Amino acid sequence: MQYSIGIDLGGTDIKAGLLTADGKLSCRIVVSTRVNEGAKAIAARIAQTIQQVIKTAESDRSDDIRQKIIGIGLGAPGLIIAGSGIIHFSPNFPGWTDIPLLNYISAELDGLSIPLYIDNDVNVMVLGELHHGAGIGYENVVALTLGTGVGGGVVINRKVYHGSWNTAGELGHTVVQPNGRQCGCGNHGCLEAYAGARHIVERTQQQITEGQKTCLKPQGLTPKRIAQAASAGDALAQEIFSETGRYIGVALTSIAHILNPQIAIIGGGIAAAGEALLFQHIRSEFAKRAMDIPRKMEIVPAKLGNNAGLVGAAMLPYTDQ
Numbered sequence: 490m491q492y493s494i495g496i497d498l499g500g501t502d503i504k505a506g507l508l509t510a511d512g513k514l515s516c517r518i519v520v521s522t523r524v525n526e527g528a529k530a531i532a533a534r535i536a537q538t539i540q541q542v543i544k545t546a547e548s549d550r551s552d553d554i555r556q557k558i559i560g561i562g563l564g565a566p567g568l569i570i571a572g573s574g575i576i577h578f579s580p581n582f583p584g585w586t587d588i589p590l591l592n593y594i595s596a597e598l599d600g601l602s603i604p605l606y607i608d609n610d611v612n613v614m615v616l617g618e619l620h621h622g623a624g625i626g627y628e629n630v631v632a633l634t635l636g637t638g639v640g641g642g643v644v645i646n647r648k649v650y651h652g653s654w655n656t657a658g659e660l661g662h663t664v665v666q667p668n669g670r671q672c673g674c675g676n677h678g679c680l681e682a683y684a685g686a687r688h689i690v691e692r693t694q695q696q697i698t699e700g701q702k703t704c705l706k707p708q709g710l711t712p713k714r715i716a717q718a719a720s721a722g723d724a725l726a727q728e729i730f731s732e733t734g735r736y737i738g739v740a741l742t743s744i745a746h747i748l749n750p751q752i753a754i755i756g757g758g759i760a761a762a763g764e765a766l767l768f769q770h771i772r773s774e775f776a777k778r779a780m781d782i783p784r785k786m787e788i789v790p791a792k793l794g795n796n797a798g799l800v801g802a803a804m805l806p807y808t809d810q
């Protein structure tokens with residue numbers, strides 16, 4: 490049996506786990522990232538976590554697992570120069586510029602010589618879904634993650650497409666409204682400015698302020714509360730999700746026309762709103778707009794949930810970057 494280790498490096502937590510070649514995740518460990526301590530301290534903590542995963546795995550299985558680990562993969566938010574192991578920029582790690590994170594981690598690994606890999610967290614999520622989730626059996630896949638921001642990833646011929654300067658797949662910044670809401674990237678009318686969590690909340694607050702009838706209060710709003718109100722029949726909350734779905738359908742139309750993928754996988758917290766509140770609106774908008782052949786693209790929810798980052802990161806050693 491072969492193994493790999495996946496690390497999901499986030500602004501709050503470092504998650505790690507051991508993956509078997511057939512996609513079973515075990516020995517899951519979560520520790521705090523503590524961003525303020527800086528890159529080298531975080532690299533040291535990642536190295537300790539790796540050692541701990543191996544120790545737990547060996548005591549669980551009484552097997553010399555470290556000999557059978559083919560590699561360690563890391564997923565991290567931001568612009569990652571995958572081939573060089575560098576984090577060029579990350580919104581979750583303020584002040585980090587061109588951090589050679591993999592070198593820092595290897596230096597802390599105490600003679601453990603296992604190859605390390607890194608990629609952007611959404612690219613890694615797509616890899617996870619491709620090999621062990623909703624994308625099994627497909628070659629050309631796009632994915633959107635609907636969270637605080639809207640992430641994207643593109644797989645062509647079963648490989649993540651990185652583009653010329655490692656920035657491919659920013660699907661959340663597909664413009665869906667030329668003079669629309671301002672996005673965090675500075676541009677106007679990006680998908681993220683409609684389907685990102687903060688923007689969903691702001692759009693709802695705006696409607697409430699304009700006097701739309703609803704059971705929702707403008708304070709303390711979250712996408713989850715809006716989704717609950719929508720499920721309970723609140724018309725404004727339902728319209729917010731339906732409009733969000735329509736914008737995603739508009740973005741997917743351009744994406745399908747450019748890339749002609751077989752499947753679009755949609756994950757992240759907002760996607761939990763599900764079929765009735767969100768997915769049916771995405772599909773019907775897409776069906777209305779797309780040309781008949783690219784319209785064959787399936788639109789499905791992600792399957793791996795919170796484990797997508799870990800499973801996908803652990804797949805990096807298996808992919809030829």
Ligand SMILES: [Zn+2]
Nearest residue numbers: 662672674679
């Ligand atoms: Zn944008």
